[in-house]
Amino acid sequence: MLFKQQALLRQKLFVLGSLVIGSVLYLVARVGTLDRLQPICPIESRFHPPEPEQIPLRTLQFKRGLLHESRKGNATKEQIRLHNLFQQLPRAIIIGVRKGGTRALLEMLNLHPAVVKASQEIHFFDNDKNYARGIDWYRGKMPFSLPHQITIEKSPAYFITEEVPERIFKMNSSIKLLIIVREPTTRAVSDYTQVLEGKERKNKTYHKFENLAIDANTCEVNTKYKAVRTSIYTKHLERWLKYFPVEQFHIVDGDRLITDPLPELQLVERFLNLPSRISQYNLYFNATRGFYCLRFNIVFNKCLAGSKGRIHPDVDLSVMTKLQRFFHPFNQKFYQITGRTFNWP
Ligand code: A3P
DSSP states (O other): OHHHHHHHHHHHHHHHHHHHHHHHHHHHHHHHHHHHHSOSSOTHHHHSOOOGGGOOTHHHHHIIIIIHHHHTTOOOHHHHHHTTOEEOOOSEEEEEOTTSSHHHHHHHHTTSTTEEEOOSOOOOSSOHHHHHTOHHHHHHTSOEEOTTOEEEEEOTHHHHOTTHHHHHHHHOTTOEEEEEEOOHHHHHHHHHHHHHHHHHHTTOOOOOHHHHHBOTTTOSBOTTSHHHHHTOHHHHHHHHTTTSOGGGEEEEEHHHHHHOHHHHHHHHHHHTTOOOOOOGGGEEEETTTTEEEEEOSSSOEEOOOTTSSOOOOOOOHHHHHHHHHHHHHHHHHHHHHHSOOOOOO
16 A cells, blocks of 8 residues: 555656656757747848837847858858848948057947947058959958948058058048057057067067167167057057048047946947947956956857967066157157047156
8 A cells, every 4th residue: 555655656756757857848948949039130120220229139149140150151142132231341440559459449349239340350451462452352351231230340550551541531531440559668568479479489589579679779769660660659640630630530548448448438339429239248357368358148258369468578667668758758749639648657
């Protein structure tokens, strides 16, 4: 009798357990399916393209889905036609400055549902061979996007290359130009560190930063050294101002983008006339990495590659001070022109 009752109880427990496990499995499967069934492009947008003011967050899913494929050239002709996708010339370009945080800025702006990034540096305007290929070649390098989205590319060499302002002006005289700057001496050391790493990878030796930055004959700052020249921001900007009014530039504080990116990104959103969509949710500090990383949604987040955020070599303090003194008057001029002041020494 007791044995029979026990068997009955076991049977009930088994049925109950199966029901619970079954329900859980069903729910998991359903959530998974729902996820997969989420429209990669909101149907309504095909008929009523949303105003920038009302960009649905679903566009973000769209970006992570279809556009990612199309960027890799995997979008079918049908998808392109159905979703009214096309390759648009950039309406904003991050023109520099090298090592200012150009990649972080591009990736962070790409969190915005209305922004689509060209992943690679295209080097169209600074490279004569590419430039000779023509504007259709350039457009062909752009990702697919929806009509209301804006495409952004970054090629930091644009800022310092003589011919570029005129070439960009010829393409679009009202284009928006973004320049991200860091304290000039730190930027120069960062620039040096990148080159040094390249040499080390090839088992080559390289000079010390101090020997490159200071002219051994005069003991003055070596203005022929490219890492020094690039950090004279005002000199380069003045060339650009021959073509574009200062209002068409927005200066991003690259040092603040490292420590507190959101306010900088919000300023860029405003400059680009985009509704504010990037939020603190999209940015989280990764202690291991020592930098802010990007959160697109509950499942997709990423940090920048390890080549961003290298450890700089120790540089002789007197050399650092000499460089800071050298950059000081140029910085003052830069503040004056741009209307943006930094706490640089
Ligand atoms: P360091 O390597 O000197 O630290 P660019 O993309 O223009 O080459 O700039 C590289 C710099 O971006 C890095 O310089 C790093 O400090 C900075 N940076 C800003 N935000 C970052 C982030 N969230 N993750 C990694 N690097 C970031």
